Amino acid sequence: MTTSENAPGKGPEELDDAVRALLLLMPRMVGRAKKIPVPEALRSFPLAPRHLSLLACLLFDGPMTVNELAARLQVAPTTASLLVGELNRMGILERREDETDRRRRIIAVAAEQEPSITAWLAPGAAAWRRALAPLTPDQRRMFVDTLLAYEAAVDEERQG
Template sequence: METHGLTPRHGAVLPQLLAGEPLSVSEVARRLHVSLPTASELVGGLSRAGIVERTEDPANRRRILVSLAEDFRAPLEDFVARRGEPLLRALDGLSPSERAGFLAGLSAWVHEVQNQAVPSRRPPR
């Protein structure tokens, strides 16, 4: 990534592309909670590095679809799996009720991150 001048922000796009079908740049922006120009810039950098491929949507030629270049799929899958191992080990050590509590907390955090349009200023406890 560094060889191509890419940053961790560029890397955030990659797991989104690993999970399934090609995404539009608009969908990348929505998933990452960034503006469309920012998503376009991130995808452009990854495309110039050969990590992602951009193609016309056959259903709408004005729309560009982004997919992970096949040469990068296996290394990225391996990277994501290795990054998840500590979490899986930690979850294995929890009781069912502790896992449920962890899931509830994680779900609440995800909800807050996804709905962060206007950050609230709460007084310290």
């Protein structure tokens, strides 16, 4: 599978070698992520990847409003609200009144669920920190931008 879309000064073989390595690596990474056991306290809940992203945001950034969550997750506020509603009904999240503006609701991980969720998501965060720590800020940005470009390209390929 050769392509003419190469970086300046790089041959098609180098690009194909990188593509080949990533085609082998990505399924292994996904497979390992899927094997991370769900904590016993959370096994009865129908959690999906979309829920994990939301929970990770709340763990890393602390309690926030639905609109703030939507912005971080890059989804519409209605989508974030639906996810929050699902997790709230499961007892995983709690909504409370904002002390400074009683019209607003603050979303947080329920205190009784926080230890399990933290234990579940912390190893992945620690692994990313170890992998990214040796990189410069510019290199980290390039890495994240490359993954975002890959995600967009996969979507484009699927849409035809």
